[in-house]
Amino acid sequence: MPSSSFGRAGIVLLCCAALFVxxxxxxxxxxxxxxxxxxxxxxxxxHSDAKVAxxxxxxxxxxxxxxxxxxxxxxxxxxVFFLVTNDGDKPISLAxxxxxxxxxxxxxxxxxxxxxxxxxxxxxxxxxxxxxxxxPFPLPHKKPLSTKAMEEIEQSQFxxxxxxxxxxxxxxxxxxxxxxxxxLRGATVEVTxxxxxxxxxxxxxxxxxxxxxxxxxxx
Numbered sequence: 001m002p003s004s005s006f007g008r009a010g011i012v013l014l015c016c017a018a019l020f021v022x023x024x025x026x027x028x029x030x031x032x033x034x035x036x037x038x039x040x041x042x043x044x045x046x047h048s049d050a051k052v053a054x055x056x057x058x059x060x061x062x063x064x065x066x067x068x069x070x071x072x073x074x075x076x077x078x079x080v081f082f083l084v085t086n087d088g089d090k091p092i093s094l095a096x097x098x099x100x101x102x103x104x105x106x107x108x109x110x111x112x113x114x115x116x117x118x119x120x121x122x123x124x125x126x127x128x129x130x131x132x133x134x135x136p137f138p139l140p141h142k143k144p145l146s147t148k149a150m151e152e153i154e155q156s157q158f159x160x161x162x163x164x165x166x167x168x169x170x171x172x173x174x175x176x177x178x179x180x181x182x183x184l185r186g187a188t189v190e191v192t193x194x195x196x197x198x199x200x201x202x203x204x205x206x207x208x209x210x211x212x213x214x215x216x217x218x219x
Contacts (some may be wrong), residue, residue, distance in 0.1 A: 003097035007185075030152040033067065035170035038085040043189075043212035045205040050196070051088035054205045056189045057081040058212060059172075068156070070149050075121055077112070078158075083170040084194075084208025086163040092202070094169075095161050100177055104186025111173040112151050118145055120176075184209045 031151040038044045041055035059065050063071065072079050082099070086092050101109040110118070122144050157197030175182040191205040 006189065009213045030069075030155050031067065032156060032171070033081060035083055035168045037087075038083045038215065041083065041212075043207050043209055043213040045191075045207045047203060047205070050092075050202050052092060052194065052202060052205075053085045053087070054191055054207060055071075055083045055085075055114045056173075056207050056212070057083070058184060058209070060184065066101075069152055070121065070145075072174065076176060077121075078119070078175045078177045078183060080173045080175065080189075081170065082085055082173045083168055084160070084163050085168040086165055087198075089165050090197040091162050091164050092197070093162050093195045094193075096195065097191065098193045099173060100190045101183075102182055102188050102190060103180060106179070107180065109177070109183075111158075112176055114150075114157055117174055118150055119151055121145055184213055186210065 015122065038053035038055035041057050043057065044053055044055035046053035057080065059081060060073075061069075062073075065079070068079065084092075099111055103109065153174075156172040158169070158173055160169035160171065163169045175183075179184055187209040189205075189207040189209065191207070192201075194202045194205075196202060
């Protein structure tokens with residue numbers, strides 16, 4: 001009789017533990033990295049006359065990518081932490097901003113939006129670099145992304161439309177680098193379309209990614 005009671009008690013404890021674990025993980029949400037002024041990142045371009053600086057910090061290592069639950073690298077995507085710092089006394093507009101990565105092989109890459117990311121992460125056949133299916137029947141698709149993964153993508157993306165004086169806006173851009181060997185070596189990030197408070201476009205920004213690759217090793 002005592003052993004039976006112990007068995008029932010053990011089952012109850014295990015059930016309670018099982019209920020606790022999912023809720024504990026479900027409560028963990030994406031936390032965006034702390035944004036420092038853009039000039040603090042190795043790969044940046046600063047315009048002293050306009051008092052604006054832009055930085056691009058690739059999350060190209062397993063250690064840095066730990067902040068995501070989605071394995072973007074396994075799907076051929078490169079997350080880049082993008083920052084715009086306005087040290088001027090008036091706001092600047094990013095409404096017409098355009099961002100292009102020019103690789104060392106002269107390929108042009110533009111950021112992928114959230115909806116396209118959802119679709120292409122869920123369905124390998126939708127990947128732009130996937131070769132046509134030679135079989136007479138469709139290949140199996142991946143299961144849809146979880147709500148958590150979709151929220152993570154939405155929360156992490158760079159979405160600022162303006163930068164107020166003496167502030168920094170930040171977020172992630174995602175680039176399809178599938179099939180590209182060493183996409184950062186010799187690459188530049190070109191940024192155009194930023195305007196000042198009067199609507200005048202600022203001189204374009206050009207960020208050399210070799211500055212990131214050649215940065216001093218951490219002590």
